[in-house]
Amino acid sequence: MELLGNNGKDRSSLKSLRVGFIGPGKMAKAILHGLTLDPEKKWLSNGVWVAGRSQRSLDLFVKGFDKESFQLTLDNSELVKNTELVFLCVKPFQAEAVLEQIKSLAEDKMIISVVAGLSLKKIKQIIPRCLVVRTMPNLACQIGKGIIPFALEKEDAQPNKGIMDLVHFILSPLGYPLPISEELMPAVTALTGCGPAYVCMLLIALIEKAKAYGFSEVQASQLIEDMAFGTVLLLKEMNKSPYTLLSEVKTPGGITEAAVQFLVRRGWEDILIEAIETANKKAEELESHL
Numbered sequence: 641m642e643l644l645g646n647n648g649k650d651r652s653s654l655k656s657l658r659v660g661f662i663g664p665g666k667m668a669k670a671i672l673h674g675l676t677l678d679p680e681k682k683w684l685s686n687g688v689w690v691a692g693r694s695q696r697s698l699d700l701f702v703k704g705f706d707k708e709s710f711q712l713t714l715d716n717s718e719l720v721k722n723t724e725l726v727f728l729c730v731k732p733f734q735a736e737a738v739l740e741q742i743k744s745l746a747e748d749k750m751i752i753s754v755v756a757g758l759s760l761k762k763i764k765q766i767i768p769r770c771l772v773v774r775t776m777p778n779l780a781c782q783i784g785k786g787i788i789p790f791a792l793e794k795e796d797a798q799p800n801k802g803i804m805d806l807v808h809f810i811l812s813p814l815g816y817p818l819p820i821s822e823e824l825m826p827a828v829t830a831l832t833g834c835g836p837a838y839v840c841m842l843l844i845a846l847i848e849k850a851k852a853y854g855f856s857e858v859q860a861s862q863l864i865e866d867m868a869f870g871t872v873l874l875l876k877e878m879n880k881s882p883y884t885l886l887s888e889v890k891t892p893g894g895i896t897e898a899a900v901q902f903l904v905r906r907g908w909e910d911i912l913i914e915a916i917e918t919a920n921k922k923a924e925e926l927e928s929h930l
């Protein structure tokens with residue numbers, strides 16, 4: 641792991657780090673977009689490798705980017721041979737076969753896996769000598785606003801600040817890297833990995849209701865998306881908690897309170913909590929099957 645030698649303390653060596661993505665799908669694209677947001681790191685200038693199982697997926701993946709910056713291949717091993725940092729971005733049940741394909745070439749390289757349910761242990765069983773980072777990002781990585789919980793093997797996480805810093809350095813253009821213990825991976829999968837989907841469901845319901853009230857599709861989307869955007873920005877910019885903001889909007893005996901009481905009566909929070917628990921259980925089951 642020459643380029644990552646010195647546990648990445650020598651940042652100058654990282655300038656020539658060659659990056660690859662196995663699995664040219666949604667998550668890989670979000671990460672690639674995020675990485676390009678950081679001009680300091682100039683990831684693209686070294687050429688980015690992307691490996692997929694069909695030429696069509698690879699061509700779609702690089703659409704909108706400068707194609708000259710990419711090396712596309714249908715051979716995962718070729719990618720690993722030519723890179724030092726590999727983002728593993730295939731679906732959970734595709735991951736083991738990919739790891740088996742690349743194992744002899746991935747020794748001493750760094751693998752950042754985004755694969756739900758794929759444990760550090762499982763990766764290390766197949767590729768014992770690699771530096772592996774397990775992450776659970778979300779699609780907001782695309783604009784540098786993802787939350788990226790990550791776990792390292794215990795011996796890497798505790799004493800080795802160098803590796804921790806290196807992981808922060810690599811992931812920070814994507815948003816907020818957050819070291820966690822691996823046991824919490826199913827929980828963060830259910831909460832923040834899947835989270836954008838819950839937010840979208842809330843927005844969709846409100847947009848549909850706005851349309852039912854007679855707003856055009858464009859107006860309805862603007863009303864609701866800007867309201868949601870303003871709400872989150874308000875919390876962030878004023879360092880306000882959702883509990884406080886809720887109480888500020890909810891005038892006693894007023895209109896919001898009528899809606900909030902209805903939601904509480906109908907068990908809205910319980911439904912959401914059960915949904916999270918269902919997702920958490922599914923993530924745990926996945927882990928035990930991979």
Ligand SMILES: NC(=O)C1=CN([C@@H]2O[C@H](COP(=O)(O)OP(=O)(O)OC[C@H]3O[C@@H](n4cnc5c(N)ncnc54)[C@H](OP(=O)(O)O)[C@@H]3O)[C@@H](O)[C@H]2O)C=CC1
Pocket residue numbers: 662663664665666667668691692693694697716729730731732734737738754755756776777778779833834
């Ligand atoms: N989507 C999300 O919000 C999040 C996803 N994840 C994780 O990210 C991973 C990818 O998910 P996502 O991007 O949504 O899925 P996608 O289906 O969009 O991407 C998976 C990609 O892997 C490719 N692929 C499949 N088999 C191989 C192979 N043997 N070699 C190379 N490439 C292969 C697929 O090719 P083809 O195009 O031909 O099907 C596809 O392009 C999953 O493990 C998921 O758990 C984690 C956090 C959030």
Ligand SMILES: O=C(O)[C@@H]1CCC=N1
Pocket residue numbers: 756829833834
């Ligand atoms: O739905 C999934 O399985 C993946 C994991 C988190 C978000 N998408």
